[in-house]
Each structure stands twice: as structure tokens, then as C-alpha cells.
Amino acid sequence: MILTAPSPNYDERTLPISMLVLHYTGMQTGEEALARLRDPVAKVSSHYLVEEDGRTFAMVAEHQRAWHAGISHWRNVADINSASIGIEIVNGGHDFGLPDFTKAQISAVISLGLAIVQRHNIAAHNIVGHSDIAPGRKADPGEHFPWQHLADAGLGLWPDATNKPADTTQLHRNLAHIGYGFGGASEADIITAFQRRYLPNAITGQPCAQTCALAHTLVKLIPTP
Numbered sequence: 001m002i003l004t005a006p007s008p009n010y011d012e013r014t015l016p017i018s019m020l021v022l023h024y025t026g027m028q029t030g031e032e033a034l035a036r037l038r039d040p041v042a043k044v045s046s047h048y049l050v051e052e053d054g055r056t057f058a059m060v061a062e063h064q065r066a067w068h069a070g071i072s073h074w075r076n077v078a079d080i081n082s083a084s085i086g087i088e089i090v091n092g093g094h095d096f097g098l099p100d101f102t103k104a105q106i107s108a109v110i111s112l113g114l115a116i117v118q119r120h121n122i123a124a125h126n127i128v129g130h131s132d133i134a135p136g137r138k139a140d141p142g143e144h145f146p147w148q149h150l151a152d153a154g155l156g157l158w159p160d161a162t163n164k165p166a167d168t169t170q171l172h173r174n175l176a177h178i179g180y181g182f183g184g185a186s187e188a189d190i191i192t193a194f195q196r197r198y199l200p201n202a203i204t205g206q207p208c209a210q211t212c213a214l215a216h217t218l219v220k221l222i223p224t225p
Contacts, residue, residue, distance in 0.1 A: 136189030
């Protein structure tokens with residue numbers, strides 16, 4: 001069941017919907033997050049918020065542009081707000097100990113996400129986290145977010161583990177092909193964002209062999225921009 005909690009923080013889109021962006025709220029409670037996302041002074045919002053118990057709040061209509069992405073970039077798109085649907089997931093994040101997401105919450109995110117993807121024909125490689133589109137600036141939904149579980153359910157991509165060696169000199173090109181923008185972020189920030197999602201137990205910001213191999217495998221699943 002989706003509850004209604006309208007936010008005044010939105011405007012008109014200038015691009016067709018092609019992305020789904022997942023966030024954590026980074027606040028102590030869902031009540032605080034919901035209030036902030038509806039506060040006209042805060043000038044932030046998302047289309048949906050998913051509470052720890054799985055309750056889902058609709059705040060901005062999908063055809064409107066919510067204000068959740070900020071300065072960001074993905075696969076040649078700079079106005080991510082215009083091109084995306086944003087889901088905020090209640091979680092304290094790094095500032096509050098990076099708690100695990102609940103089963104009810106992830107189940108609700110999967111159900112909501114699958115419906116959104118179907119409505120707007122969003123490609124799997126365009127289902128991203130805030131940290132993917134704003135590396136170095138944002139770290140959500142964080143390394144505890146179960147990206148592989150979502151991919152298994154049909155949301156996003158997950159590269160199969162591989163022991164094949166990969167050329168480290170191709171990592172920059174492969175990350176750009178996946179979608180990571182290098183305009184305002186360092187290569188270490190980009191690598192950190194990639195590792196936070198696909199190699200969460202080894203976040204170093206360095207181009208290790210496993211990082212290179214995973215990026216090489218993932219590239220094969222994604223069309224050229």
C-alpha cells in the first residue's frame with residue numbers, strides 16, 4: 001500500500017524518464033526525513049520514501065521533477081533530477097552507524113522499483129545509487145545496501161565473480177562506459193563509488209585486480225552510451 005504525503009518541492013521535467021536513483025535518508029528517524037522532504041524551505045524532495053517497516057509514501061508525482069539528485073552525472077546526463085525517479089530509504093547512514101536495511105524495507109523497495117521500471121521502461125544499467133551519480137560528494141545508499149539482492153530480483157545489474165585478469169589500463173574507460181562521470185570527481189572517488197556498490201568489503205579507492213575484473217565483466221552487459 002502506498003500512502004500519500006505530498007511535497008511542494010518539485011518543478012517540471014525537461015528530459016524523459018530514463019533512470020531510477022536510490023538514496024538513504026541519512027537521518028535518525030523516518031518522521032524527520034519525511035518532514036524535511038516536505039519542507040519548502042529545505043528545497044529537497046523525492047518521489048517516494050520507504051520506511052523501515054515497509055510503508056511507502058508518495059510525495060511527488062512521477063511526471064514531475066523531484067529535487068533529490070543535486071549536482072550529479074550519469075552516462076552523458078547532467079540533469080539527473082529531470083531524467084529520474086528518486087526513492088529515499090529510511091536509514092541513518094554513515095552519520096548514524098550505517099545500520100542494516102530491514103527485510104520489509106527492501107521488499108517494499110523491490111516491489112516499488114519493479115513497478116517504476118516497468119512503467120517507464122528503465123534499463124537495468126540506469127538503476128543507480130546516489131553515490132554512483134555523485135562520487136566523492138555522496139555515499140548513499142552505502143555499502144550495506146543489498147545491490148546483489150536487488151539485481152537477483154530484476155532491479156539493476158550484478159557482474160558475476162571472475163578470476164580472469166583484467167587490464168588495469170582499461171579501468172578508466174570501463175568505468176566511463178558503465179556511466180560514471182569524471183567531470184568533477186577524482187579517479188579515486190569514482191573507484192570508491194564503484195567499490196561501494198560492487199565490492200563493499202574492499203573499498204580502497206585503488207584499482208585492484210578484482211575491481212578491474214568486475215568493471216570489465218560489467219561493461220559487457222551495458223550498451224555503448
